[in-house]
Amino acid sequence: MVTPYQKERCIAYLQEIKPDVSYAKVCRVMGRSRTSKYYEKRMPPKDEKLKGAITSILGTSRLGRKKVIVKVKRKFPEFGASQIRRVYQKYGFSLYRRMKRKRFDNPANPISVPLEQNEEWAMDFMSDALARGSRFRTLNIIDQYNRKCLGIDIRTSMPSRAVITFLERVIEKHGKPKGIRTDNGSEFTSGLFQTWLHENNIEWIKIQKGKPQQNAIIERFNKTYREDILDAHLFFSQQQVKQLTAVWIEDYNNERPHEALNFKTPAEYEAA
Known part of the structure; x- marks a missing residue:
C-alpha cells in the first residue's frame, strides 16, 4: 500500500526525470488528485522538525516504532508519543512487514x-555432526507393529530421490507397507515422493504440523538412537557412524527388550 506522502515523493521524482511530461499526466498515472499540489499543509514546520529528529535517531539502523518513540523522547522530550507515532508512520519510516502466508494444516x-x-x-x-564440524542426516524407518528398526540411512x-x-x-x-507415517518435511511433500507413493499404492499418513506426538513411536525410537549412538560417540567419518549404527540395529532388534512389547525383543514379538 502506497501512502499519500509516498505518492507525493514519486510525483516529484517523475517530474524531475521527465520534465516534458505534464503534471496532470503524472498525477493520472499515480492516481493522485491535481489539487493536492495547491494544498498547503497546516503544520509543515512542526512535522519537519520532528522528522529531522527521527532521522537523526535512526541514522543507518532499522528500528521499530516502539524503540524509535523511546529514543526520540529521551533526546527530544518536547515531543509526545502520539506525535512521534504519527510522523513515523506518515513519512515512511515504518519497517516493512512481510505478510504471513496462510498455511493449511492437516486434519488430526x-x-x-x-x-x-x-x-x-x-x-x-x-x-548430527562429525568431529570436524561437517553435518550429516539420518533417515530412520521402523515398523510400528513390532517396533523393529527396518533401516537407518546416513x-x-x-x-527425495535418496529417500x-x-x-x-x-x-x-x-x-511393502500399506502406509507410511511421516511429518510434513519437504522431502515427503515433494511431487517426486508423492508420485512414487501413488505408483506403489502406498498410503501417505501425514501428521499435523507441529504435532510430533502423532508420530510418537518413531520419536521414542529417535530418543533411544540419539542416546545410544549419536550422543555417546565422537565421530570422525560417516563410515564410522554407519558401522556403529549397523551393530546397534542388530542389538536393538534382537537383544533389547521393549516394555511396550511385554519385554520381548522386536524379533521375538514378530515370531510370536
Whole structure:
C-alpha cells in the first residue's frame, strides 16, 4: 500500500526525470488528485522538525516504532508519543512487514498401534555432526507393529530421490507397507515422493504440523538412537557412524527388550 506522502515523493521524482511530461499526466498515472499540489499543509514546520529528529535517531539502523518513540523522547522530550507515532508512520519510516502466508494444516491423525506387520511404517529424520564440524542426516524407518528398526540411512544430504532409493531397498528386504507415517518435511511433500507413493499404492499418513506426538513411536525410537549412538560417540567419518549404527540395529532388534512389547525383543514379538 502506497501512502499519500509516498505518492507525493514519486510525483516529484517523475517530474524531475521527465520534465516534458505534464503534471496532470503524472498525477493520472499515480492516481493522485491535481489539487493536492495547491494544498498547503497546516503544520509543515512542526512535522519537519520532528522528522529531522527521527532521522537523526535512526541514522543507518532499522528500528521499530516502539524503540524509535523511546529514543526520540529521551533526546527530544518536547515531543509526545502520539506525535512521534504519527510522523513515523506518515513519512515512511515504518519497517516493512512481510505478510504471513496462510498455511493449511492437516486434519488430526492420532497414532494407533497396527495389528499386523507391514501395515504401517514410520519415518523421520535426525541430524548430527562429525568431529570436524561437517553435518550429516539420518533417515530412520521402523515398523510400528513390532517396533523393529527396518533401516537407518546416513548421508550428508537427503533429498527425495535418496529417500525413495533407500525405501526401495528396505521394501525389497522386508516387503511393502500399506502406509507410511511421516511429518510434513519437504522431502515427503515433494511431487517426486508423492508420485512414487501413488505408483506403489502406498498410503501417505501425514501428521499435523507441529504435532510430533502423532508420530510418537518413531520419536521414542529417535530418543533411544540419539542416546545410544549419536550422543555417546565422537565421530570422525560417516563410515564410522554407519558401522556403529549397523551393530546397534542388530542389538536393538534382537537383544533389547521393549516394555511396550511385554519385554520381548522386536524379533521375538514378530515370531510370536
